[in-house]
Amino acid sequence: MTSIVNVHDAKTHFSKLLDRAHAGEEIILAKAGKPYARLVPLERPKVERRPGRLKLANRIPDSFFFDPLPEEELRAWE
Template sequence: MATMVNVHEAKTHFSRLLEKAHAGQEIILAKSGKPYARLVPLAPDSGKRRPGRLKGRVGAAFFEPLPDAELAAWEGK
C-alpha cells in the first residue's frame, strides 16, 4: 500500500523516504493534501542494453549518403 506524504515532510525526511522506495514501497507526494507525484523504485537493470555490445555489426553501406529522394523525405520536403 502506498504512503501519502506532504511535500514539506518529504523535504524533511527525504533520505528515509528514498530508503523506503528502494525497499519497494510506493510513496505518494502530496501538495495541499492532493496527490502530486509518486516516488517508486527503479526497475532493476536487465542488462539487455549495453553500449558497444554490437560493435562491428554495421556494414559499410550504412555510412553511404542517402539517395536524394529519401533525404528529402527525412527533411520534410
C-alpha cells in the same frame, strides 16, 4: 504498499523516503492534500552484467598491427 506524504514532511525526511522507495514502497507526494507526484524505485536490470562474458575465442595477435603493409596497400595510399 503505498503511503501519502505531504511535501513539507518529504523535504524533512527525504533520505528516509528514498530508502523506503528503494525497498520497494511506492510513496505519493501530496501538496495541500492533493496527490502531486509519485516516488517509486527504479526497475532492476533484467540481466545481471558479468564482465568478460563476451571474450573473443580467437584474439587478433598484437603483432598484427605492427606488421608492414603489403605493397598494393602502400601504393593505394600514395
